[in-house]
Amino acid sequence: MSYVVFFQQLNEEHQVQLDKNMHFVEMTATYLDDYINSNKRALQNLALTDAIKQENASKITQIFQNYSLAQPETSLHWVANSQGIVISKFPNNELDSNLAEREYFQEAMKGNPYVGGPYICSQTRNEIIIITVPYYRDDKVAGIVGMTIPLSEVQTKLTTLQTDQSVDVGLISLEGKALSHPDLEEFRKKFVFKDSPIYQRVVVSKEESGYFEQDSVETVQEMHTFKVLTEAPWVVIVTQPLVAFNSRANQTGGRNLAVLFLLLLFLSWVIHYLLLLRDMSHAEKTKQTEKLALVGELAAGIAHEIRNPLTSIKGFIQLASQKKGKDIPPLYIETILEELDRIDQIVGEMVVLAKPAPEIKRKVHLDKILQETVNLMIPQALIHEIELTLEIEPGLPYVIGVSNQLKQVFINLIKNAIEAMEHGGTVMIKASRRSGNIVITIADTGRGMSQETLRKVGTPFFSTKDMGTGLGLVITFRLIQNHKGKVCIRSEVGVGTKFKIIFPAGDESEQ
Numbered sequence: 001m002s003y004v005v006f007f008q009q010l011n012e013e014h015q016v017q018l019d020k021n022m023h024f025v026e027m028t029a030t031y032l033d034d035y036i037n038s039n040k041r042a043l044q045n046l047a048l049t050d051a052i053k054q055e056n057a058s059k060i061t062q063i064f065q066n067y068s069l070a071q072p073e074t075s076l077h078w079v080a081n082s083q084g085i086v087i088s089k090f091p092n093n094e095l096d097s098n099l100a101e102r103e104y105f106q107e108a109m110k111g112n113p114y115v116g117g118p119y120i121c122s123q124t125r126n127e128i129i130i131i132t133v134p135y136y137r138d139d140k141v142a143g144i145v146g147m148t149i150p151l152s153e154v155q156t157k158l159t160t161l162q163t164d165q166s167v168d169v170g171l172i173s174l175e176g177k178a179l180s181h182p183d184l185e186e187f188r189k190k191f192v193f194k195d196s197p198i199y200q201r202v203v204v205s206k207e208e209s210g211y212f213e214q215d216s217v218e219t220v221q222e223m224h225t226f227k228v229l230t231e232a233p234w235v236v237i238v239t240q241p242l243v244a245f246n247s248r249a250n251q252t253g254g255r256n257l258a259v260l261f262l263l264l265l266f267l268s269w270v271i272h273y274l275l276l277l278r279d280m281s282h283a284e285k286t287k288q289t290e291k292l293a294l295v296g297e298l299a300a301g302i303a304h305e306i307r308n309p310l311t312s313i314k315g316f317i318q319l320a321s322q323k324k325g326k327d328i329p330p331l332y333i334e335t336i337l338e339e340l341d342r343i344d345q346i347v348g349e350m351v352v353l354a355k356p357a358p359e360i361k362r363k364v365h366l367d368k369i370l371q372e373t374v375n376l377m378i379p380q381a382l383i384h385e386i387e388l389t390l391e392i393e394p395g396l397p398y399v400i401g402v403s404n405q406l407k408q409v410f411i412n413l414i415k416n417a418i419e420a421m422e423h424g425g426t427v428m429i430k431a432s433r434r435s436g437n438i439v440i441t442i443a444d445t446g447r448g449m450s451q452e453t454l455r456k457v458g459t460p461f462f463s464t465k466d467m468g469t470g471l472g473l474v475i476t477f478r479l480i481q482n483h484k485g486k487v488c489i490r491s492e493v494g495v496g497t498k499f500k501i502i503f504p505a506g507d508e509s510e511q
């Protein structure tokens with residue numbers, strides 16, 4: 001009996017600890033992604049300035065100086081031209097002056113931002129990571145703007161995040177180099193990469209997050225939770241020795257045993273009752289955890305999505321404020337306004353998502369709602385030379401629903417369809433009945449979705465568009481679910497996408 005109690009206790013503590021560590025690893029990964037992303041965006045904004053486009057070394061130094069005053073970090077900024085020659089750097093530390101052979105140069109010259117490392121700084125011998133983005137002249141990549149961040153900076157950030165001293169946080173690259181850990185030497189010994197389950201899980205099976213248990217060097221069992229970053233090819237690993245809570249479980253287990261012993265002496269059925277109760281509360285706990293996870297996911301996402309435009313606005317206002325008395329370049333204002341629009345858009349969509357009170361459902365007619373939605377979307381379609389066609393089977397039964405919410409569903413889907421067709425096309429909308437259901441299809445002749453995109457749509461903030469919020473389908477799916485509807489998506493890259501939505505029809509005899 002005592003074993004049973006002990007293991008149940010252990011499992012529960014184990015589960016709680018696992019949840020906690022999973023949450024921590026998520027949070028750390030989001031934080032690092034956020035950190036890398038805001039630096040990348042800052043570099044992209046710098047790449048838009050005339051000084052950099054024209055490769056005016058003294059002006060670039062000025063900009064870098066202003067920028068590093070605004071962001072006091074121990075990092076280094078620099079610009080290299082298309083031959084890889086460094087034309088400016090700040091602060092004026094030595095830096096190898098020809099970067100043509102470096103992967104971070106070559107990758108950014110292909111037109112994409114690049115995050116890489118660890119490299120060894122040739123001057124200081126310190127380990128560093130490097131972020132590079134291209135700058136353009138006459139629509140061609142003309143060189144790169146780069147940023148060097150000491151690895152110790154990343155370590156400091158990870159240390160500040162850590163509140164539970166019984167866990168430790170490490171960072172490794174997908175190539176298996178240990179990047180950061182409070183005891184880096186030891187960590188490097190422990191994660192002989194190809195032998196570690198991490199290699200199998202992350203590199204071979206392409207898992208993005210998860211957990212495993214493993215004997216450490218001193219044969220102490222350890223729990224590892226991991227998550228791959230989206231902004232860099234790195235994995236965050238949170239490690240905790242299992243002993244830490246084994247001993248705690250032992251004590252609680254002992255106490256439970258005494259209580260159980262007494263209970264057994266008196267009434268065996270009380271145990272059944274208690275077990276039943278515990279199962280119920282366990283189910284409730286799981287439900288609560290799921291809810292919290294969703295809130296957490298959204299909150300981390302919102303912070304991330306809103307912080308990026310804010311960082312960029314801050315940077316431009318700082319640049320503008322340095323131009324005492326002189327005209328502020330229209331590009332600054334434009335960028336600031338664009339970023340503000342983006343925040344406005346995200347907050348706008350969040351409001352729809354967060355709306356707590358369900359509106360009252362009534363009998364509504366989808367034909368009328370579809371017609372109104374199409375009328376609403378026609379102007380936008382015309383601008384993009386897109387034809388909207390609507391075909392409704394006569395005499396459709398009503399559905400029970402909230403007409404504004406249903407309209408929102410169709411607006412979101414038609415909007416996505418329009419946005420998928422840059423060079424014109426057709427959106428075909430049809431409504432018909434099929435054995436007790438109403439089936440609505442919205443088909444476009446746009447760019448279609450890859451398998452991977454199809455898998456990810458409807459995840460908060462997943463978007464393939466530069467200005468997308470990635471909330472449209474989250475809201476849409478939620479509203480459809482709220483109407484007891486079902487969605488099915490068919491899509492082929494280069495051919496088009498068809499959304500099929502099925503709503504249960506109301507009782508016809510009551511039309």
Ligand code: ADP
Nearest residue numbers: 416417420463464465468469470471472473497
């Ligand atoms: P957003 O429109 O802000 O990107 P959504 O949640 O509405 O966010 O859509 C998520 C992603 O799903 C889009 O970025 C796009 O990649 C894909 N998608 C949605 N609808 C379509 C469509 N009709 N055709 C092609 N891709 C689509």
Ligand code: MG
Nearest residue numbers: 415416472473
């Ligand atoms: Mg959308």
